[in-house]
Amino acid sequence: MKPVLCLLLLLTGFSATSQVLRKRAVKLMGSRFDITIVASDSLSAEQHIDEVIAEVTRIENLISDWKTDSQVSQVNQNxxxxxxxxxPEVFALTERALHFSKITKGAFDISFAAMDRIWKFDGSMTDMPSPEAVKKSVEKVGYEHIVLDRTRSTIFLKRKGMKIGFGALGEGYAADRCRDLMLAKGIKAGIVNGSGDMSTWGKQPDGSDWLVGITNPLRKDTVFAIVPLRQSAVVTSGSYEKFVIFNGKRYAHIINPRTGYPATGVSSVTVFGPSAETANGFSTSMMVLGKDAGLNLLKKYPDYSCILITDDGRIFSSPNLTGKKDKF
Known part of the structure; x- marks a missing residue:
């Protein structure tokens, strides 16, 4: 859930330097992708948007866990x-995801795809799941039971019923990959936004930086921070729209894979850095870890910064975050 990002774009698409900006929204990887390309002419921009779409489709066919013929589905079936x-591409992505699972001690877990979906956030839940049901829901989750063989480029899930999935990292990886592809083809500016996982590069046609505005989920009509993006990525994880309330306590849709219970304490985390894939890993992990542990984790990675909003509306930001911020 990522609507707290507000991308502030040049709307005309033209500038004195004869650069044009073209945008297209398409459904890819089960989500909305917004693709923005700055090029010397409209035809070139549209052709490169087509290339971005083709690249995301290629990646989806490799890593989707709901396409039965994908490589990830074959891993799960075995x-x-x-x-x-x-x-090698799928192996490397799995290796990075497993690394995240390890550094967060399971707050992020690539095998989360095997969890039973006992929590419903569509209004149909009337009773809280029993502790036994919650415990059983995560019995097939456990990154420790994934075996990677780099020499053979193989993945083995040791337990029957285990699954891996890239719901948390896939869109960010695709956005990063498309940014690199466009740079290699000489496209000096653009944005690939996969459902809020944004990779940006270059500048707007008028020479200004791409800007992203951050809104408080408790006051969605107010932008409290404007952050420039320079060859950068930004990702938000949030728990403020899908939730249930039992006995006066709010349970949101982001589940702690270690316990099976919804994460609590943090409403949203927006992470900035060079990679949308990595930023997504951090934002997802920090939602589960909570404010203190999450901020302490991010301190170890100075290339990344964040804005974190707690359930009670308090706002925290990394000391290394740059941008124009109102008083928190």
Whole structure:
């Protein structure tokens, strides 16, 4: 859930330098992708948008866990049976996801895809799940039971019923990959926004930085921070729209994979840094870890910064965050 980002774009698409800006919104990877390209002419910009779409589609066909013929689905289908050889790209993405699982001690877990969806946030839940049901829902989750063989480029899930998935990292990875592809093709500016996982590069046609505005989920009509994005990425994780309330306590849709219970204490985390994939890993982890542990984790990675909003509306930001901020 990522609507607290407000991208502030040049709307005309033209400038004195004859650069044009073209945008297109499409559905990819089950989500909305907004693609913005700055090029010397409209035809070139539209052609490069087509190339971005083709690249995201290629990645989706590799890593989607709901496409039965994808490499990730083959890994899941062979859980408890044997290792599956995958493309180096899929192996490397899995390796990075497993690294995140380790540094967060399971607050982020690539095997979360195996969790039973016992929590419903569509208004249909009338009773809180029993402790036994919650415990059972995560019994097939456990990154410690994933075996990677770099020499053979294989992935093995040791337990029957285990699954891996890239719902948290896939869109960010695709956005990063498309940014690199466009830079390699000489496109000096643009944005690939995969459902709020944004990779940006270059500047707007008038020479100004891309800007992103951050709104408080408790006061959505107010932008309290404007942050320039220079060859950068930004991702938000939030828990403020999908939730249930039992006995006066709010339970949001982001689940702690270690316990099976919804994470509490943090309403949203927006992370800035060079990679949308990595920023997504941090934002998801920090929602589960909570304010203090989450901020302490991010301190170890100075290339990344954040704005964090707690359930009671308090706002915290990294000391290394740059931008124009109102009083918190």
């Amino acid at each position: 859980a408890g049976v044997g290792p599956v050889r995958v493309a």
